[in-house]
Amino acid sequence: MEQKKPYYAVIFTSKQTKNIAGYAGMTEFMERLAKEQPGFLGMESARDTIGITVSNWESLEAIKNWKQQSQHILAQQKGRENWYNWYHVRICKVAHEYEFHRE
Amino acid sequence: MEQKKPYYAVIFTSKQTKNIAGYAGMTEFMERLAKEQPGFLGMESARDTIGITVSNWESLEAIKNWKQQSQHILAQQKGRENWYNWYHVRICKVAHEYEFHRE
Numbered sequence: 001m002e003q004k005k006p007y008y009a010v011i012f013t014s015k016q017t018k019n020i021a022g023y024a025g026m027t028e029f030m031e032r033l034a035k036e037q038p039g040f041l042g043m044e045s046a047r048d049t050i051g052i053t054v055s056n057w058e059s060l061e062a063i064k065n066w067k068q069q070s071q072h073i074l075a076q077q078k079g080r081e082n083w084y085n086w087y088h089v090r091i092c093k094v095a096h097e098y099e100f101h102r103e
Numbered sequence: 104m105e106q107k108k109p110y111y112a113v114i115f116t117s118k119q120t121k122n123i124a125g126y127a128g129m130t131e132f133m134e135r136l137a138k139e140q141p142g143f144l145g146m147e148s149a150r151d152t153i154g155i156t157v158s159n160w161e162s163l164e165a166i167k168n169w170k171q172q173s174q175h176i177l178a179q180q181k182g183r184e185n186w187y188n189w190y191h192v193r194i195c196k197v198a199h200e201y202e203f204h205r206e
Binding site: 008009011013017044045046047048049050051052054060079080084085086087088089090091092093094095096097098099100101102 | 111112114116120147148149150151152153154155157163182183187188189190191192193194195196197198199200201202203204205
């Protein structure tokens, strides 16, 4: 499917510490919260050596609002205190896309 | 580190088939080839249920040239024939970014 409207992707890459108590539960909670945010369009994640999460949003404003959501701010703090050795956030405008699906 | 110049990210998400003979070797080969491409800036990957690879490029032209690189075209064909149930390619302009590093 081609998206009709322009939209934005947030690429979140991260390296976990060994201190990940509470991480899985928080991730689940944040995924539920994100889905309720205005302008949220979807999310995909994978993790092996590093984690990569890509979330899609209708606008830069929607991304900013999510960054500032109060429970998400607490999760970000916990992430910096405990769970991540590093993370990298890229906010991107999707210029073009295409897909392949096996028949 | 903040990137000085505007740059582009290609988000490649994919779901593998069970028929992945030859996949690992091709991935390694493609990573080596990509690094030699003009305008290539870096690449990160993770895979569990799905795979996500993000590669960074200086320009849309560099991305187009990589897509059309002859050995990469063969790899793409093999991917559609054998290795992927689906894939999704998003070409994005990085608007803004920030990082956290544990001290």
